[in-house]
Amino acid sequence: MPVHSVIDGRGLDEAPAPRRDLEPAIATLKRLFGDRASTAEAVRDQHGHGEGWYPTQPPDLVIYPHSNEEVSDAVKICALHGVPIVAFGTGTSLEGHVAAVEGGVCFDLSQMNAVLDVNQEDLDCRVQAGVTRKQLNAYLRDTGLMFPIDPGADASIGGMTATRASGTNAVRYGTMRECVLGLTVVTADGRIVKTGGRARKSAAGYDLTRLFVGSEGTLGLITEIQLRLFGIPEAITSAVCQYPDLESAVNTVIMTIQTGVPVARIEILDEVQMGAAIAYSKLDGYDEKPTLFFEFHGTHAHAAEQAETVKAISDEFGGSAFHWASNLEERNALWQARHDSYYAAKALAPGKKAIATDVCVPISRLAESILETKADIQENGLLAPIVGHVGDGNYHLVLFYDEDNADELAACKALVDRMNSRAIAMGGTCTGEHGIGLGKKRFLEAEHGEAVAYMRMVKRAFDPDNILNPGKIFTD
Amino acid sequence: MPVHSVIDGRGLDEAPAPRRDLEPAIATLKRLFGDRASTAEAVRDQHGHGEGWYPTQPPDLVIYPHSNEEVSDAVKICALHGVPIVAFGTGTSLEGHVAAVEGGVCFDLSQMNAVLDVNQEDLDCRVQAGVTRKQLNAYLRDTGLMFPIDPGADASIGGMTATRASGTNAVRYGTMRECVLGLTVVTADGRIVKTGGRARKSAAGYDLTRLFVGSEGTLGLITEIQLRLFGIPEAITSAVCQYPDLESAVNTVIMTIQTGVPVARIEILDEVQMGAAIAYSKLDGYDEKPTLFFEFHGTHAHAAEQAETVKAISDEFGGSAFHWASNLEERNALWQARHDSYYAAKALAPGKKAIATDVCVPISRLAESILETKADIQENGLLAPIVGHVGDGNYHLVLFYDEDNADELAACKALVDRMNSRAIAMGGTCTGEHGIGLGKKRFLEAEHGEAVAYMRMVKRAFDPDNILNPGKIFTD
Structure with missing residues (x-):
């Protein structure tokens, strides 16, 4: 089974949807945008994917507008010819949002950067x-x-x-x-x-x-x-704390939120992700244990008071001594390591491709949700570090598969599906921040039911010819 | 000129819009709801107005549903017969939201109170x-x-x-x-x-x-x-501070917000409103001066720190000593006085009717906006106390008119119109919290321009027969 046939949305093996008058639209846009319009394969390929696992689906043309008026003119041309439009920023989305599943024109807005x-x-x-x-x-x-x-x-x-x-x-x-x-x-x-x-x-x-x-x-x-x-707050302090098990770390988060401490950041890395971060970001002095990264913002007194409260909560759940990032450089290094966790995770499985996914649940269900997901990962013999914005009940999984192994991809996708279903069953959402894009369309229906009919009404009213990023959010 | 002919929306002198099959809808709903359906004039009149100045426009029937399913059944009956539907809660809205301008059925949801x-x-x-x-x-x-x-x-x-x-x-x-x-x-x-x-x-x-x-x-x-x-925060402290002029009070607010103090409440009463509050709520020990009511929430230390910071800012702008509401009783009395300001204002002009209106502007324009409005009030010889949620840039005006004096009403409405136009010109909104209802429909267009066309698209898509609270938000 070829890998592409298991993606959601219009597979590459299918014929593209009928589209009207692509050629004259491209010709007109090329005249209008001159060297800010490109049909070069490399440019189109670069614009046909984000950072997610979805196969590249290039647009037919990429344009680089400079003003609202230029965007408007180009949209009018696309509308006249019934040509799909895909907006593009930095190409860092994770759910296939920029894939031109029906071809068309990519509006790269990166030069509108004032x-x-x-x-x-x-x-x-x-x-x-x-x-x-x-x-x-x-x-x-x-x-x-x-x-x-x-x-x-x-x-x-x-x-x-x-x-x-x-x-x-x-x-x-x-x-x-x-x-x-x-x-x-x-x-x-x-x-x-x-x-x-x-x-x-x-x-x-x-x-x-x-x-x-x-x-x-x-x-x-x-x-x-x-x-x-x-x-910018008067005081910003960051700290790292490690826990004997995932539940203790998550319970520290839950108690912190319930206590109403206005913590600015509270991030979890499970022991797998922490191991990856230690290796990738050269984080010395830490163990491969479930870990929380904290940041406190406020006046000096208030930030210190918040830290003290959280420290007391953390102690109750068996947290280690707080490791403080005392200066700006150390703080930046810490958060860079956090931000690099996707790359750190990828380095765990060189040569493999990665699927990044996220869900978000009510915080009372967070421990249960993460633990069930971890059990699911173990039962299926997969490698999948967990990292999350746990203060909001939001966490991420990175799963790995071999590009030539459709079964492995299918196993990863099945796990993601179960994780989504469990989150929805807990009163949560199939995505806290990545979006629906191509990958979670079925779960939009599962999560929102009848309400999706009203989303479709809005879509039909605003874009009756379905030229704006077709194939995303809604199942066909 | 009769008063009613100057109201926005469908005047009482005009014929009602055509509506289909009112009688069978009422008959069916009365059968369905039994003694929870009423066509009694007193009941209908009570449901035909909020707390605003708009003339009563009673619905033809009032029903009291108890469940989602009952609401659904009743809506289906109204939809079948093309009969307007108006939702009703406590009748405390201010912009004529519950007036049944095209008659129809009022859904009083007050018994759905679990x-x-x-x-x-x-x-x-x-x-x-x-x-x-x-x-x-x-x-x-x-x-x-x-x-x-x-x-x-x-x-x-x-x-x-x-x-x-x-x-x-x-x-x-x-x-x-x-x-x-x-x-x-x-x-x-x-x-x-x-x-x-x-x-x-x-x-x-x-x-x-x-x-x-x-x-x-x-x-x-x-x-x-x-x-x-x-x-509920560990500590809640309230204080009152008075200022030599309105600008000093407003500048205290602006500086507090810009400093990032997470104040829980920061409310202004101008000298006219403060006079009214002193008389109505028996606030002893205060002067008829522009006044701020503060509230600070947090831990004991953090609430005290916030108060200290605000006190220092207030001192810079010539604020009086803070008058602290030290216990719960005194605090409740203080905020009751604040909440009663509409009634206190009304007591300034016994026998007159009141128009309450609000706008909201970016905080940098707040002093200018309030001062221009005060000048406008004075130039037109009107009595109109000002009170506001000034931390958000939001303030209210209460204007008085004699029910038999259409010119006075027209003068009040013209002042409200100018206040709305000025707020919009400053990048603000014609209503921070009261809503559009009947009274601000023209200003919705002035504020949002082309975007209103998209609001109408949503309305048409969700309610193609315009049975849901017709005559509100949009001009005809």
Whole structure:
């Protein structure tokens, strides 16, 4: 059985869906965009996949717009010819979001990378979609402000908005759902639409902003984002603590959240992942044990008080002495190791391909959910380190398979399926932050049931010809 | 000119919109609901208005469902006969949301008032729509948890969800937008749809939950709400501080927010409102001066530290000594006085009717916005106390008019219009928390422009026959 036949969505062995007038659309766009339009195979291939395991499905053309108006013009051309549109930021998504499953035109927005406006007094800013989170934080360096959402990869703000990204700081600062104040979106007929505003709250009409956040390019192309910012805290302290078993680590997390400590980051690495991190990131002085990474933000006194409270909780569950990252350099090294865990995990199985997946459950079910998943991994003889934003009940698995071994891939996918089903049965979600994309379409139905009919109504109303990232989110 | 002809929406002097088969719908519903269906004039009148200034527009029938299934059955009957549906909670909305401008059936959900589930470990709960916020907090008393959102009135959670309510604690805990995790909604064809879930975050599909939050009964009837809860803080301290002028008070607020102090409440009363509060609520020892009410939540140390920081900021702007509400009784009296400000204001102008309105602006424009509004009030010789959730940039005005004086009403409405226009021009919103209802429909267009077309698309898709609270949010 060829590997491709087991992917969700339109397999490569099937004929592509009928599409209308691709050639004239490409010709017109090439004239319009000149050397900012490419049909080169290497360019198309590079834009046909994210960082997930999904096979490359290249678009027919890649364009690099520079303005809302250029995006609008290009969308109008695609709409006229019925050609699919896929938005592209940094290509770091994990669920096949950018795969051009029906071909069409990839809108690479990476050159729309201006920070348009920073309002220091209002703690907000407006950026173009191609600005990355690290670029934004570098830009903000002298203002005393920060943009806290940190999914690990240096993703574009547009992509983070489109996938409702979150990451390590979300337990304190929220996700893109909470941090986006407003948007500029180019819709399926090329209209340039502004949603939301700069007020911290509003009761004026339907919340279109949150409807576009997490819509994965299927309702419109997000070109500008108004973001909440936060003051850089007076004190930031990081610590690492190791536990005799996974349950003790998870229980420390649960108790911390229930106690209401406003911890900024609380991350788990299981013993497999910790082993990988020690090897890959040269973390000296640690054991291959379940481990928590903490970060505390606040005034000096408040950060210290938070740390003290968490330390007391951790002691109760048999945690080791806190290992403090006392200076900026050590702190950065620590979080870099955390962020590199996907690469560290990959290094455990050289030559193999990796599937990264995530679920999120109510925190009371977190220990049970992780332990059942670990048992499932062991029963199936798979290698699959666990890492997670456990303060939100969100954790990740990386599974490995041999590219030539469809059975191994099928076993990995079956495990992911069971993990999703268990999370949904516990009142959780099949994805806390990666999105539906190609891979979790069936689980969207399992999780949301009848509500999916209403999501489809929105899709049909906003994009009646289904040209915006077709084949994603919804099963056919 | 009769007063009614100046209201927005369908005036009482006009013929009602054509509606189909009202009589058989009423007959069927009366059979189905028995003594939980009423056509009595007093009952219908009571359900034809909220607490706003809008003339009563009674429904033709009021029903009191007890379950999702009963709501669904009744909606199906209304849908079959094309009869308008208006949801009703406690009748405390301010923008005419419950006025039955096209007649029809009022669904009074106040008897769906069960707390269905409290998950202490996960800090969440599920309630029926008719549960009020005070009822919920009384229910939670022994759990150590609280539901913080507090719009003043003891509104139903369903109504608060439908209007995206917020209030005094929103600066710290967010609004209904942030605190609703999921919903059960009965849609226009009677389907019972569940949105969201219990996970703290999810990237699974379109955010229907936030689409229904703030939809004012026009997209579906919200029957159950999954809510975030918070631990009752170890320490809660309240203080009052008075200022030589409004600008100093507002600048204290702005600096507090910009400094990042996680203040739980920061409320302004201008000198007119403070005078009213002193008289109405017997607040002894205060002057008729611009005044801030503060509340600090946290551990004892952290609450004290926050208060100290704010005190230092306040001193810089010439604030008086902090008057501390040291015990629970004094604190409750203080916040009761704050919550009673609408009634206190009304007592300033006995026999007159009141218009309550609100706007919200970026905090950097707050002083300017309030001062321009005060100047406008003075220029027009009106009496209009100001009170506000200023930590969010949100403030309210209460204006008075004589019921028999259409010119006075018109002058009040013109002032509200200018206040809305100025707020929008400053990047703010025409309503921070009251909603659009009947009164702000034109300003929805002014604020959101082209985006309103997409709101209408959602409305048409979800409610093609426009039976759900017709005449609200959108201009005809």
